[in-house]
Amino acid sequence: MLFKDQLDFVAQHIKKNKMRVFMTVLAATMGCAFLIVLASVGFGLQDSIRNDILSNETVTKIQVFGESTFTDEQVDEIKKMEHVETVLETISVNAAAQSYFEDRETSSELFVTNMQDFEQVTGKLFEGKYPTQPTEIIVGYHFAQTLLNEADRNAIEEKNKKAEAEGTYYDGNEEGYKKSLVGKEIELSLMPYTSNETESKKMTYTIVGVTKEPSYDWMIDNKVYMSVEQKDALASNFAAINDESMEDQLFYSEFNIFADSMENVKPILEKLKDKGYSVYSVTEQLEQMDVFFLVLKIGLIFVGTIAVLIASIGIFNTMTMAVTERTREIGVLKAIGASPKLIQRLFLMESTFIGILGTVIAVAISYAISFTANALLPVVLKAATGEDAFVATDITFSFIPWQLVVIASAISIGVAMISGYRPARKATKIDVIQALRQEL
Amino acid sequence: MIQVDNLQHTFLIGKKGKEKRVPVLKGVNFEVKRGEIVAIVGKSGSGKSTLLQILAGFMKPEQGSIKINKQETAKLNETESAAFRLRQFGFIFQNFQLMPGLTAFENIELPLKLQGISKAIRKEKVKKLMDKVGLTAVADHYPNELSGGQQQRVSIARALITNPPILLADEPTGSLDSETEQDILMLIQSLNRELGLTFVIITHDDEVATIAHRRFRMYDGDLVKEEA
Numbered sequence: 001m002l003f004k005d006q007l008d009f010v011a012q013h014i015k016k017n018k019m020r021v022f023m024t025v026l027a028a029t030m031g032c033a034f035l036i037v038l039a040s041v042g043f044g045l046q047d048s049i050r051n052d053i054l055s056n057e058t059v060t061k062i063q064v065f066g067e068s069t070f071t072d073e074q075v076d077e078i079k080k081m082e083h084v085e086t087v088l089e090t091i092s093v094n095a096a097a098q099s100y101f102e103d104r105e106t107s108s109e110l111f112v113t114n115m116q117d118f119e120q121v122t123g124k125l126f127e128g129k130y131p132t133q134p135t136e137i138i139v140g141y142h143f144a145q146t147l148l149n150e151a152d153r154n155a156i157e158e159k160n161k162k163a164e165a166e167g168t169y170y171d172g173n174e175e176g177y178k179k180s181l182v183g184k185e186i187e188l189s190l191m192p193y194t195s196n197e198t199e200s201k202k203m204t205y206t207i208v209g210v211t212k213e214p215s216y217d218w219m220i221d222n223k224v225y226m227s228v229e230q231k232d233a234l235a236s237n238f239a240a241i242n243d244e245s246m247e248d249q250l251f252y253s254e255f256n257i258f259a260d261s262m263e264n265v266k267p268i269l270e271k272l273k274d275k276g277y278s279v280y281s282v283t284e285q286l287e288q289m290d291v292f293f294l295v296l297k298i299g300l301i302f303v304g305t306i307a308v309l310i311a312s313i314g315i316f317n318t319m320t321m322a323v324t325e326r327t328r329e330i331g332v333l334k335a336i337g338a339s340p341k342l343i344q345r346l347f348l349m350e351s352t353f354i355g356i357l358g359t360v361i362a363v364a365i366s367y368a369i370s371f372t373a374n375a376l377l378p379v380v381l382k383a384a385t386g387e388d389a390f391v392a393t394d395i396t397f398s399f400i401p402w403q404l405v406v407i408a409s410a411i412s413i414g415v416a417m418i419s420g421y422r423p424a425r426k427a428t429k430i431d432v433i434q435a436l437r438q439e440l
Numbered sequence: 441m442i443q444v445d446n447l448q449h450t451f452l453i454g455k456k457g458k459e460k461r462v463p464v465l466k467g468v469n470f471e472v473k474r475g476e477i478v479a480i481v482g483k484s485g486s487g488k489s490t491l492l493q494i495l496a497g498f499m500k501p502e503q504g505s506i507k508i509n510k511q512e513t514a515k516l517n518e519t520e521s522a523a524f525r526l527r528q529f530g531f532i533f534q535n536f537q538l539m540p541g542l543t544a545f546e547n548i549e550l551p552l553k554l555q556g557i558s559k560a561i562r563k564e565k566v567k568k569l570m571d572k573v574g575l576t577a578v579a580d581h582y583p584n585e586l587s588g589g590q591q592q593r594v595s596i597a598r599a600l601i602t603n604p605p606i607l608l609a610d611e612p613t614g615s616l617d618s619e620t621e622q623d624i625l626m627l628i629q630s631l632n633r634e635l636g637l638t639f640v641i642i643t644h645d646d647e648v649a650t651i652a653h654r655r656f657r658m659y660d661g662d663l664v665k666e667e668a
Contacts, residue, residue, distance in 0.1 A: 001553055001554050001555075001556055002553070002556050002558070005553045005556075012541060013541075016541060328537075329539055329540075329541075331537075332537045332538075332539065333550075333554075334498075334522065335496070335498070335525070335531055335533075335537070336525070336526070336531060336550065336551050336554065336598070337522050337523065337524075337525040337526025337527075337529075337551065337554055338522060338526075338554050339518075339519045339522040339523060340518050340519060340522065341519060342554070431498075432493075432498040433493055433498055433499070436533065436535070436537060
């Protein structure tokens with residue numbers, strides 16, 4: 001029998017029992033859609049958390065812990081390791097940097113670092129260039145915004161009061177210095193965190209670059225970065241207002257190792273651990289999280305599969321009825337020479353058709369549900385809890401990757417075929433003589 | 441063409457574990473030559489239907505051999521037997537056994553579909569044959585819209601469409617009135633004469649047996665040759 005004729009045959013029988021087939025397809029659709037939507041929550045949450053982690057941290061960064069700082073030899077050794085792009089030493093200064101520009105001033109964290117390494121790791125700036133002279137500095141994206149004069153401070157205080165009355169807060173983004181700071185000279189002094197009365201003498205620096213906007217909306221970055229060559233100048237400036245013992249604690253080094261790609265983080269991490277370093281990378285956290293979510297997703301798919309199995313009972317019933325109803329027809333087909341294999345195939349095609357149709361509709365519905373849930377749930381949750389958290393952050397409640405569609409389709413169509421198998425076998429076993437004796 | 445030797449078959453009747461063995465075929469021997477009409481006459485329960493079913497390959501005999509066109513068919517498996525039927529046999533049933541959901545045309549077309557023949561060729565063949573057996577006017581009618589005689593004609597056309605060398609008929613006129621019976625018997629005779637088709641007719645009706653070249657009487661599982 002030609003394949004087209006087989007399809008015709010199946011189509012004819014489906015047409016004859018439209019209602020019954022429709023209800024069976026409906027059950028299969030509901031089962032499969034339930035499976036996809038349920039599992040999509042697992043995929044969605046994983047996606048949200050993963051993005052959250054990745055947007056915060058550089059994935060190629062390996063943090064080094066421990067009190068011991070690296071010696072130059074150690075840095076060289078690590079730099080020589082395969083796939084290590086660079087080792088960046090960032091020295092945080094244990095005193096606030098007090099900056100003065102025109103009638104404005106701000107207080108920020110101060111970092112000293114090797115500008116070449118820093119450029120390699122940080123990449124493109126928001127504007128300007130990396131320092132080449134010792135007196136050139138880079139500032140954070142929000143540095144200009146935090147440079148306030150008296151009028152700004154008053155305005156912010158006003159707005160803050162208003163915001164507090166409404167239960168929110170004001171971040172001060174409408175005040176500060178509005179023009180570009182690149183090329184501007186500022187005066188900078190050091191102020192120990194322990195007291196805010198004594199202040200070191202002011203030094204003049206030129207701002208040559210501004211770093212990119214931090215990935216989080218709520219993060220205010222007004223850090224000041226200067227070249228490592230300024231370390232001695234800072235130390236002597238600071239020594240003038242402090243006793244000797246404090247000077248030792250002025251600088252605190254932090255080492256970060258950068259791999260050339262995310263895939264290479266793990267081998268580097270293992271090598272460093274073998275050598276006895278305490279190291280950490282965000283990819284480790286991702287790995288643990290991925291394992292957790294893998295288990296969660298398998299669990300959700302398993303629960304969803306139960307729905308598909310329930311739907312399969314419907315398919316089994318429909319196909320058993322179909323075979324019973326058509327016993328005489330099957331008998332005639334066999335009598336005039338249809339092989340048992342053909343008869344089995346015709347019935348399997350029918351149950352497969354139900355499975356495929358149910359799955360296709362289910363996939364479409366699932367995407368619709370997923371889209372609607374992602375659009376509506378944050379609004380609903382906001383209304384219910386009164387919190388902005390769900391709207392502000394990009395939480396994906398439901399995400400359907402193509403892999404999930406493939407898995408769910410395979411389960412759904414597979415189960416449909418299996419549940420049609422027994423009725424189809426039954427059809428091949430029909431006794432021709434008995435079947436032909438059946439009344440019309 | 442058909443050579444049957446020492447065919448034996450027993451039915452088990454009754455409850456499981458307490459079955460009785462009832463012999464239905466007790467060593468049947470006969471031969472059918474090409475182009476012959478052979479009638480096997482017998483009362484109900486004589487074993488004639490069992491003989492036909494074994495001949496057609498719906499059942500396997502306990503013992504004995506059936507050679508059709510020199511091929512031993514008693515030992516074919518289900519799939520082989522189905523393929524053999526499709527090539528060698530046409531069936532004419534007492535109740536016509538038409539597909540209720542298919543038109544007369546589609547019913548006749550069915551064996552060609554099973555043979556995997558393309559639609560264009562099928563259409564041409566069926567049209568020609570319907571013309572020959574006088575069914576053109578009712579091509580689009582469903583079985584329940586046809587008279588008994590027309591239904592049997594459709595059934596005969598379905599049996600003929602694949603040009604099988606042998607036609608097996610089980611009480612071909614059993615459900616028809618005597619006038620229509622004559623029509624059908626004449627049709628069988630003319631097909632035999634014109635196309636040289638071989639017919640094996642199973643019947644309880646001596647009237648039907650009159651068109652046969654040779655006649656066998658089935659009696660309690662034994663087959664006895666009779667003079668035509």
